[in-house]
Amino acid sequence: MTKFARLIDQKRCMGCRACVAACATENYFTPDAPWNVMIEYEVGTYPSVKKIYNTMNCMHCENPPCKAACDAVGAKAISKNQYGVVLIDYNKCIGCGHCVAVCPYGVPQYNREVRDLYPGKGKTGSETIAAQNRHPTHRKKAKVVEKCTFCWHKLEKAIADNKMDRIGKDQDYTPACDIVCPTQARMFGDIDDPNSDISKRIAATKATQLKKQFGTGPQVYYVLEEGAKS
């Protein structure tokens, strides 16, 4: 069975934010409700200091607390599919915000209003697509919660086109943030296949997940820079 995962190598990341920009353009999230952010902080004491760049997006947890909260509320808007991707159905979301409150990573974003990606500067090309012609994950609604989808619209296409082997390699079948990284700090693929590139690199680099103490089983792995928070 295929299970998608992401690897982010902090030792290679230079904090350029190409991933953030690519996500914004691909998914045209409302600026106040970002799907991907770059967090920067410093570690060490002078003169031995360095900067850590930690990009955050949905961890697509094995045991997603957002889904548990949503199910318990009765909305059942959050699902985890057979490929391990956690998605929100905007038509079922009641905007209660319980998922926002319980996610240890702060991922779900309550979208108060649908706004342009670049407010006051007109719509980008993708934003001009009629709602009915968009992928369901891009049919924006106000007062619902949104988050990173692992670019499910691309993965779904790869599955439909029988091009699973091109995931992580082709632009059409790979999450936007991963394909644009100029330093190859990001990798995406099937973690269930021990021979996949991502499985090998996770093993070789001893990559780990963030905030493992919550027991959520995140599917985003990080190669941590020395002294970095986890």
Add this chain to the structure above:
Amino acid sequence: MKRVIALMVMGVAMLALPAVAADDAAKKPAAVKAAAGNKSLDPIKGRFHRQHNQKLKMVCDTCHSGAQTDILFLRKDDVPAPGMPGQVNREVCLTCHKAPAKPAWYGAAAH
């Protein structure tokens, strides 16, 4: 004469400039290291506080104590918000809000 007066005014202004700059520097808040992260999810009279604090009578410290500022948190704004008691450690939330230990009051929205 006008020239002399203008030069004197300029001289006084230049002498006063460092003092003004120092005053501005003193007013500036301390540098914040984290560039992302941190907005209070709920105002003090908001729904989450109403449920936990007013209805369930949980004291502030139940959720707000012991949590250091967690910067590994996907937020547009900075936390903690000024004057607020600090972030809530999500472990506290997950004590109850995680299957199968979900609290009994859930499901109200479905009705």
